[in-house]
Amino acid sequence: MNAPVLRLTGITKRFGPLVANDAISFDLKRGEVVALLGENGAGKTTLMNILFGHYVADEGSVETFGKSLPPGDPRAALDAGIGMVHQHFTLAENMTVLENIALGTQAMWRARLDRGAAARRIRKLSGDFGLAIDPGAVVAALSVGERQRVEILKALYRDARILILDEPTAVLTPAETDALFRTLKLLVAQGLSIIFISHKLHEVMAASDRVLVLRAGRLVGERRTAETSRSELAALMVGQEIAPATVAPAKVGPPLLELTDVSTRAGGGGAALDGVSLTLRGGEITGLAGVSGNGQAALAALIAGTMQPLGGEIAIGGATVKEWSPRRALAAGIARIPEDRHAVGTIGDMSVTENVILERYRSARFSRLGFLDWRAARGFAEEIIADYDVKCPSPEARIRLLSGGNMQKLILGRALDPEPSVILANQPTRGLDVGAVSYVHKKLLEARARGAAILLISEDLEEILALSDRILVMSKGRLSTPSARGERTVRELGELMAGHAEAAA
């Protein structure tokens, strides 16, 4: 057997009371792809940040090629041959591919970059590993998949022998994912070792040699990929068998929200809506799939009332809307579960009580003559805490101190308590643990059963497939034709997500 290129011994990292990594040890061998599998929040990213020197572990040590790695020093990690491709890219957008790759690799006092040699080296690397890219292209003009290639090239250019990929497929289309996996195969054939972080089972099965499963900060399992199965990994990952949600057939009601040929400006760093028509009916969950940045943010902002339509019509319960704002959306019975619960859904430094009345503090229930009724507000907070099973020390606790799942339950309670007719759920389960995810799903299905119209926007295709009665795919600001439950295969949906027009039937 060959010696490990990387050895982690007893890595422990605490953030206050939270143990993000609990005595984690493992080896990585030459020419091996190890998948680090775990739910969001299991501690995968923390572990890799320790490895790369962004965090300092409270206990434990890291060895590369038999030598111990000084903690908390990214430069030392780079020198030791560790390259990291972050989930969020770290490229200078206004510079070229070549400049981004060579940035920081040459001594500062060298007056001039040797562009010719650098470009030759990049071309050679990209040819060898199937990472097609033009070194002269400006990064701003590249697609997400191409930018990821630049990040990988950046690591290879610095002679990385160990490559860490943090959720590399989260931003890719299915075809780009396949290309990435082919590149990984070529890299390990050259003797590189790869740690591949993911919470998607099928990718782990497709791309890795060995799987390490993390749960709640602890290493709970290690399997050879060839000798395991998706269901075994899923059970390890969540610690319990997951029963697929059984969904009663939809009892479709009247149209409650209709968008007709709506266009907007670009929103949330993504595409603008371009002539979108959409009807949400009572008793039905409409799933919106798509690679992020294709206009989902604009559509969510439009329905939430924070963005104005530039053209087209919004009708609620059959009546066309003239003026549009968050307050009008709320008054029209639209509940909103925002994508970012920290920055948009809650006010971190205010209490649970102050947060639950945020959308309704003007109602007669909570205020009179300009004075707030704190007793009623506190009572409401206690109600939500009890009904939605929120774990928090008291209604006076600052909401920042709650875990993501409990925060989301509060938002859910705040949104669903008035029995809204339309529910906009934008990434409602992102980053939640399995228990919280199934809780959110249960509540959405309950709302569906009582006749609410639900728009579920999610990057998690499995979630969309499990819950939606009708699926739409968003690409470049436009919507595909809808498909009923089970009508399109995952591959067909993937094609639509990649922006390929629907093949003629």
Next chain:
Amino acid sequence: MRLEPKPAPPLGVTLLFPVAAIAATLLITSLLVLAAGASPFSVFYLVARGAAGTQFAALETLTRATPLIFTGLAVAVAFRAKLWNIGAEAQLYIGGVVTIVLGTGALPLPSFLLIPLIMLAAMAAGALLLLGPAVLKTRFGVDEVVTTLLLNFIVLLFVSMLLEGPLKDPMGLGWPQSQRVVAEAQLPRIIQGKRLHYGFAISLCAAAIVWVIMKKTVLGYEMRAVGHNAEAASFAGIPVNRVLMKTALLSGGLAALAGFSEVSGLKGNLTLDLSPGYGYSGIVVAMLAMLNPLGVVASAIFVAGIFVGADAMSRTAGVPSYIADVMVATALLTMVTAILMSRFRVRWR
């Protein structure tokens, strides 16, 4: 060095921050005192005695605290909504101008009508003065720190022009000063023959009212929500811009009351040295109070005590009274540092 966020400390610890900041301030300024060739202990003792050692000293401190309470409240209200009003000085002077315009005989009314009327008019003028920067901020994204700060100089020059022109006292022997307000427009003294006037009582009422607004009312809730997270507030349907307008009106009005109370209660007329920077000291007062309206009263009395005490000290100890400015400025810096340390843990690596 890097900063990591940490959970908020309990209330008891939070109350220690101003104390720790003041202790650090004394430590730092004692170096300057030593450099001036005096003993820090005797100098600080003389400052304390000069601020509160006699009835005269204590009343003088409260008199000096009165305008600071108003400007401190103005700043606390605005900063709570993250509206950075650096222009309390200008709003104070406008309040003084209105008091002179209405209070020098233009309105033949009895005291119980005239004084409330002048107060309301002064508040309205101060409110309007801050409304301009607030509109520029919400409409065009103009930084209100710049506009309110620069307005201080504009308004001071405007007052100087008035005192050389329309408001100049014809009997003033050519000095740039206004006529005195009529007896009906004067705030009475709380104790006969002493300088402490009813402006102090009004400032205490103002602090109580602002406390109620911030704690109990819809407006206070909206202001805090906007200040803590404007994006989430807007998503939840709070009209952020309108809340900022209301905040500006309230803040400007409170600062103008400082000018009213100084002219009507203490000075009797308007001069260019109506305020030795009360508007700016209001920022220190509000920060030391951690933007709490009731805390503003305590911190205003503390800051006033340092100024009054330092004056007395410099007469006997020979250390310049500028030490008061240094102490107040240092107190602001140490307090801001203490607040930072309460939210973040400093990691050296």
